[in-house]
Amino acid sequence: MFAQVAVFLLMAGIALSAPSDSYGPSRHQPSYKEEAKPYQYNYAVKDGYAGTDFGQTEESDGQSVKGSYTVQLPDGRKQTVNYVADHYGGYQAEVSYYGEPQYPHEYGPAVTFKPQSYHREPAYKPTPSYQPAPSYTPEPSYH
Incomplete structure (x- = not known):
């Protein structure tokens, strides 16, 4: 009985001495905070043949982000989203x-587009400047 109590106390001591969160950050590790990196970008895509029309613009001062994006919806309307995001107010x-949304009265087959291939001949066709000599000559085999 004494041996069982001693083993139990030993196991309890080992369990209590281990850190509570072995995978979390330690209090002794230094933490580094990156400085703010302002940025700005935008893009737009418009393809009248395929009906694609969208774009986005965004800028940040390093603390907050402001921007907007637009999308041409299948029903003919254009959706615009203006947004602001930061660490305090969220998104x-x-x-x-x-x-106005447009809904056709008659439905037909799905609109499909034939893939376009792009074949262009290169303007410069390289030609070798030397003719390599054969590295060996095979010997005739006798059967």
């Missing part, structure tokens, strides 16, 4: 729509 968006 806040304002969504607006332009145009």
Whole structure:
């Protein structure tokens, strides 16, 4: 009985001496905070043949992000989302729509587009400047 109590106390001591969160950050590790990196970008895509029309613009001062994006919806309307995001207020968006939705009365086959191939001959065709000599000559085999 004494041996069982001693083993139990030994196991309890080992369990209590181990850190409570072995995978979490330690209090002794230094923490580094990156400095703010302002940025700005935008892009737009418009393909009248395929009906694609979207784009985005965004800028940041390193603390907060402001931007907007637009998407041409299948029903003919254009959706615009203006947003602001930071560490205190989170992501806040304002969504607006332009145009009236259009729903056709007759439905037909799905619109498909034939893939376009792009074949272009190179303007420069390299030719070797030397003719390599054969590295060996095979000997005739006798059967």
